[in-house]
Amino acid sequence: MLKKPILNTLVQVLGKGVTVLLSLVTTGILTRKMGTEVYGNYMLITSMWLLLDSAADFGTKVMGVREASKEKEDERKKTYIQVAWFRLAASLLMFLVGLGVILFWGGFEGIKIEALMGLMMIGFTSMAGSLEIIFQTEMRMDLKVWGDILFPLIFVVWLLLGREQISLIWVFGVYLVARIISLGVGLGLAEKILGKINITKPSKTFWISFLKQSWPMGIYMILFSGYDRAVDSILIRQLIGVKDLAYYGLAYKIYGNLIQPAYFLVNSVFPMMSHKETNKKTLFKETGILMFLGALVVSGVIYFLAPWIISVLAGGEFEKSVMVLRILLVAMVFAYLGHLVGFTLIALGKQKQVLWVGLISLLINIGGNLIFIPYFGINGAAWVTALTEMVAAGLMTVMLVKR
Numbered sequence: 001m002l003k004k005p006i007l008n009t010l011v012q013v014l015g016k017g018v019t020v021l022l023s024l025v026t027t028g029i030l031t032r033k034m035g036t037e038v039y040g041n042y043m044l045i046t047s048m049w050l051l052l053d054s055a056a057d058f059g060t061k062v063m064g065v066r067e068a069s070k071e072k073e074d075e076r077k078k079t080y081i082q083v084a085w086f087r088l089a090a091s092l093l094m095f096l097v098g099l100g101v102i103l104f105w106g107g108f109e110g111i112k113i114e115a116l117m118g119l120m121m122i123g124f125t126s127m128a129g130s131l132e133i134i135f136q137t138e139m140r141m142d143l144k145v146w147g148d149i150l151f152p153l154i155f156v157v158w159l160l161l162g163r164e165q166i167s168l169i170w171v172f173g174v175y176l177v178a179r180i181i182s183l184g185v186g187l188g189l190a191e192k193i194l195g196k197i198n199i200t201k202p203s204k205t206f207w208i209s210f211l212k213q214s215w216p217m218g219i220y221m222i223l224f225s226g227y228d229r230a231v232d233s234i235l236i237r238q239l240i241g242v243k244d245l246a247y248y249g250l251a252y253k254i255y256g257n258l259i260q261p262a263y264f265l266v267n268s269v270f271p272m273m274s275h276k277e278t279n280k281k282t283l284f285k286e287t288g289i290l291m292f293l294g295a296l297v298v299s300g301v302i303y304f305l306a307p308w309i310i311s312v313l314a315g316g317e318f319e320k321s322v323m324v325l326r327i328l329l330v331a332m333v334f335a336y337l338g339h340l341v342g343f344t345l346i347a348l349g350k351q352k353q354v355l356w357v358g359l360i361s362l363l364i365n366i367g368g369n370l371i372f373i374p375y376f377g378i379n380g381a382a383w384v385t386a387l388t389e390m391v392a393a394g395l396m397t398v399m400l401v402k403r
Contacts, residue, residue: 022152027253029159031246031314034166040242041111042168043249045118046103053125056094060087062346063214064133076137077194084130085202086210090125095119095145107234118173123178131186137195150185154178175395198369216351220358231362235369238379248378250314251324255332258298262291262336266343288337294338299329320378327382334389341396353399361392 031039043272064083068076080227108115158174159166232252236245269287302309306325310318345354365388372380 014262016131022149022156023116025156026152026159027250028155028313029248030166030171031318034168036243036317038168040244040246040249041114042171043235043319044107044233044242045111045115045168045172047249048098048115048333049118052094052098052119053122056091056098056126057087057121058090059214059220059351060090060210061129061133062343063210063351064130065136067210067213068133068137077098079202080130080134081200082203082206083133084127085131086207087126088123088204091122095122107237110191110297111168113170114168119171121172121179122197124176124183127178127183128186130185131190134190134193137263137290145187146185147208151178151182154181162275196364213351220351220355231365232369232373232385235373236378236381239373244320244378247318247320248324248381250310250318251321251328251378251382254302254309254325255328257304258329258332259335259339261294261298262339265290265294266339269343281341284340287340291336291340295333299333303381306328308393324378324382327379328385334386334393338389338393338396341393341400345396345400350399354396356398357392357395359386360395364388364391 030042034042035242060083064079068079068083099116102112102115102119155174155178158178161172233245233249236248265287269283303326310325312322314321342354342357345351363385368384368387369381374382376383
């Protein structure tokens, strides 16, 4: 049952291996050429951008795959187009929201232009997500990998060819160019799978129906991104300073890459899990075993390699990131479980229950960070992340068992 998902996962893991390598090179260049203060501002902008990007997604990527997986080929094509229109409109709305934040929130004082350039990525990221819906539903994640590699590859090459000291404006400008080029390649690959697609007009009827399905997942994604990306970054900057945000941001970036194999496996399994004829219990059990073994191996290896990884990436100046990374490995184990259980609930149509988990997790994360950051600094923020992932995974597991 898992043969094709495992093959898709292996392709994504291999591709991710390349992108992680490129990401590590990128991080090493940025931390050394920017310094802690500028890199901290970079992490603040990217954290805010990722939060708005999740709001623009509004759960449509996951729900788009689920709905398209139920349909025949011709109907799937229509669904792809309508979901893409919906996502584009949502990204425009979030762009306007982000513009208001940049103009009126004091946290971006002195870096407003840089923040605006980061905000411009939202529309292009929306298009990339619409292409991912196609690749995931058609079980052709091997083609998606090419676009995933091309984007960071272009960025790394430009960084290596750049000057000794680089600015935030220069970095976000390169991001935009790299994304546009990779999107062009992605569109060509999607056409290779589907053939010619007729671009239909946005359908009000489809949008209303799709919104009814996706809104719980959409709100959950906003809540998840809040405690996963934005809350800790904003509170660390406000409570203890931008340099500590740089140390925490580096460790969290590595943690984010470590979670990716779990995401890839769930991505590959999700279309099968959404199909009515699939034996969901068997599929869940087999996938869960792989998840558990993967979490044990990854956490054990990274715990011992953490000092070396941080030293290679950023040098001795970022030594504080080592303990943060080791604490986040606890969060990673629960995040692996949470990915599988959460996507299984969504496949069963229980996205409203997942939404409640997201709300509870956000409240725990905000409260925990406000309490622990002033006393324990960035290590406290890391422990709060671990607690949040543990609670989220536990609540969703209880819900699934009852189901």
